[in-house]
Amino acid sequence: MPPETLTPARILETTEDVLRRYGPAKAxxxxxxxALGVSHGSVYRHFGSKAALREAVTQRWLDQSHTALSAFADAEGPAEPRLREWLAGLFAAKRHKAGDDPELFATYMVLVGENSSVVDRHIETMIEQLARIVSGGVRDGDFLAVDPAPTARAIWDATNRFHDPAYAAEWFRPGIDAAFEAVCDLVLRGLRSA
Structure with a gap:
C-alpha cells in the first residue's frame, strides 16, 4: 500500500497531536x-517555519468556532435570542477548549502573547458576526437604531470575561454561569428598542 499523501491538513492534524503530547514549548x-514518517524538510515545504505551523494549527482551531457561531449570526428570526445564543456558544466553545484541550489552548495563549495576526483576525471575525446580528436587530426593530460595528465591538468588550483567555481560570468557578447570564441580560436590555 503506498504511503498516504502529505497534505497541509494531514500535517496540521499531526501537529495538533504533537502539541497535545509535548506542549507548545517543547514540540x-x-x-x-x-510522527508523519517524513523528513522535516517535507513539513517545511508546506509551512515555512515552526511559527507558521503553530499559527496554522491555531487558525484551524479557531475556524471551528467561527463556523459554529456563524450559524447564529446568519440565522433567521429575532436578533435577541440569536445574540444570546451566539454569546453562549462562544463562551461554551472557549470553556470547552480550555478544559478539554488544554495543550492547544496553551498554544493559543502563546500566540496571544506574541500578538499574532491569527488572533487579530479571529477577533475581527467575531466582531463582524456580532455586527450582523445587531444589524438584523436594528433592521427588524428589535434593537435601537445604532451603528452595528461599534456596537458589536462594545458587546465584545462587555463580554470579555467570558471569552478572553486571560480569564480562563474563572470559567470553571461556581457562579460563572449566573454572572454570564447577568451580563447578557444587561447587554440585551441596553439594545432593546422598547
Missing part, C-alpha cells in the same frame, strides 16, 4: 515530521 517540527 518541534522534527517531532511532527517523525
Amino acid at each position: 518541534t517540527v522534527v517531532d511532527v515530521a517523525r
Whole structure:
C-alpha cells in the first residue's frame, strides 16, 4: 500500500497531536515530521517555519468556532435570542477548549502573547458576526437604531470575561454561569428598542 499523501491538513492534524503530547514549548517540527514518517524538510515545504505551523494549527482551531457561531449570526428570526445564543456558544466553545484541550489552548495563549495576526483576525471575525446580528436587530426593530460595528465591538468588550483567555481560570468557578447570564441580560436590555 503506498504511503498516504502529505497534505497541509494531514500535517496540521499531526501537529495538533504533537502539541497535545509535548506542549507548545517543547514540540518541534522534527517531532511532527517523525510522527508523519517524513523528513522535516517535507513539513517545511508546506509551512515555512515552526511559527507558521503553530499559527496554522491555531487558525484551524479557531475556524471551528467561527463556523459554529456563524450559524447564529446568519440565522433567521429575532436578533435577541440569536445574540444570546451566539454569546453562549462562544463562551461554551472557549470553556470547552480550555478544559478539554488544554495543550492547544496553551498554544493559543502563546500566540496571544506574541500578538499574532491569527488572533487579530479571529477577533475581527467575531466582531463582524456580532455586527450582523445587531444589524438584523436594528433592521427588524428589535434593537435601537445604532451603528452595528461599534456596537458589536462594545458587546465584545462587555463580554470579555467570558471569552478572553486571560480569564480562563474563572470559567470553571461556581457562579460563572449566573454572572454570564447577568451580563447578557444587561447587554440585551441596553439594545432593546422598547
